[in-house]
Amino acid sequence: MRDKDTKGLIFDIQGYSVHDGPGCRTLIFLKGCPLECKWCSNPEGISPLPQLMYYQDRCIGNFDCVKACRSQAVCIDQEREVAVIDRTICRGCVDLECMDVCDHNALLVSGYYMTIEELMKTIQRDRQYWGAGGGVTLSGGDPMLQYNFTRSVLQRCHDSYIHTAMETSGHAPWAHFEGILDYLDWIFFDIKHMDPKMHRMATGVLNNTILDNAKKIAQLENIRMMFRMVMVPGFNDSFENVKATAEFIKGVGQGEINILPLHHLGSSKYKLLGLTYNFDLRTTPTRESMEWAREIFAEHSIECYIGNDTPF
Ligand code: SF4
Numbered sequence: 001m002r003d004k005d006t007k008g009l010i011f012d013i014q015g016y017s018v019h020d021g022p023g024c025r026t027l028i029f030l031k032g033c034p035l036e037c038k039w040c041s042n043p044e045g046i047s048p049l050p051q052l053m054y055y056q057d058r059c060i061g062n063f064d065c066v067k068a069c070r071s072q073a074v075c076i077d078q079e080r081e082v083a084v085i086d087r088t089i090c091r092g093c094v095d096l097e098c099m100d101v102c103d104h105n106a107l108l109v110s111g112y113y114m115t116i117e118e119l120m121k122t123i124q125r126d127r128q129y130w131g132a133g134g135g136v137t138l139s140g141g142d143p144m145l146q147y148n149f150t151r152s153v154l155q156r157c158h159d160s161y162i163h164t165a166m167e168t169s170g171h172a173p174w175a176h177f178e179g180i181l182d183y184l185d186w187i188f189f190d191i192k193h194m195d196p197k198m199h200r201m202a203t204g205v206l207n208n209t210i211l212d213n214a215k216k217i218a219q220l221e222n223i224r225m226m227f228r229m230v231m232v233p234g235f236n237d238s239f240e241n242v243k244a245t246a247e248f249i250k251g252v253g254q255g256e257i258n259i260l261p262l263h264h265l266g267s268s269k270y271k272l273l274g275l276t277y278n279f280d281l282r283t284t285p286t287r288e289s290m291e292w293a294r295e296i297f298a299e300h301s302i303e304c305y306i307g308n309d310t311p312f
């Protein structure tokens with residue numbers, strides 16, 4: 001397949017992003033992630049397939065979608081007079097007949113395919129608004145899950161003198177990182193927990209591949225490496241874990257981390273996807289606890305930026 005025919009599955013593109021790399025940037029969210037963090041604020045980014053999002057409060061109960069779906073994935077809730085999606089049958093089919101017939105925008109799809117050419121047109125259009133020092137940031141999900149597309153986008157941007165950044169879970173074959181690193185200026189490298197079992201409990205995977213990749217990337221001189229950690233009270237905010245994280249970053253020769261407070265802003269999206277969000281009752285970190293973590297990083301000579309309070 002020719003490079004220009006490679007398609008990526010994207011669920012959002014945001015212009016004017018100022019928190020995900022230097023300057024003003026175009027932020028591109030790719031679908032699919034090898035981790036399933038229980039607190040994920042972009043749950044639509046986890047599945048590598050298009051997904052139906054059902055806004056039940058918009059449904060007027062005319063049941064056009066029930067007739068349209070050939071898989072019989074839409075049923076009628078007689079009591080509430082609304083449509084109900086059977087997620088064991090619906091896999092976000094390519095035809096999306098249900099969405100086409102719903103005039104009330106109750107059924108929308110998350111995820112659309114774009115070719116490299118189409119995405120580069122969007123990037124080139126945005127470029128004139130970035131001003132000096134901006135560029136493109138790939139996020140998700142994890143862009144590494146769509147390796148071929150990600151590699152092509154980064155290469156095309158790099159060849160056009162566009163600054164490139166990517167946020168990654170780090171859980172990908174090293175050969176894939178090797179394939180893209182020549183085209184990457186910045187990497188936001190997520191750290192969830194230093195203990196392998198705790199990591200698997202909350203994300204579904206062990207952290208050994210992630211930490212091995214982090215060590216290798218940290219040795220490269222041409223990439224700015226920014227670790228990122230969502231502070232989740234009761235999970236990764238203990239003194240032992242923050243200290244172990246600081247020691248790891250220092251041990252690999254890096255000196256920056258951006259810590260982000262857990263929030264619940266993505267919780268409503270779980271319902272739209274037919275998923276359950278179990279983190280509602282988890283408290284969000286206080287400013288004091290974030291400052292306390294910053295102190296621990298500072299004791300290890302790690303520059304720690306809290307939330308959006310970054311120098312970029
Ligand atoms: S077509 Fe739309 S408004 Fe009509 S029942 Fe289906 S989801 Fe509801």
Ligand code: SF4
Binds near residue numbers: 071073085090092093
């Ligand atoms: S996405 Fe496809 S399978 Fe799912 S409800 Fe709509 S038409 Fe049916």
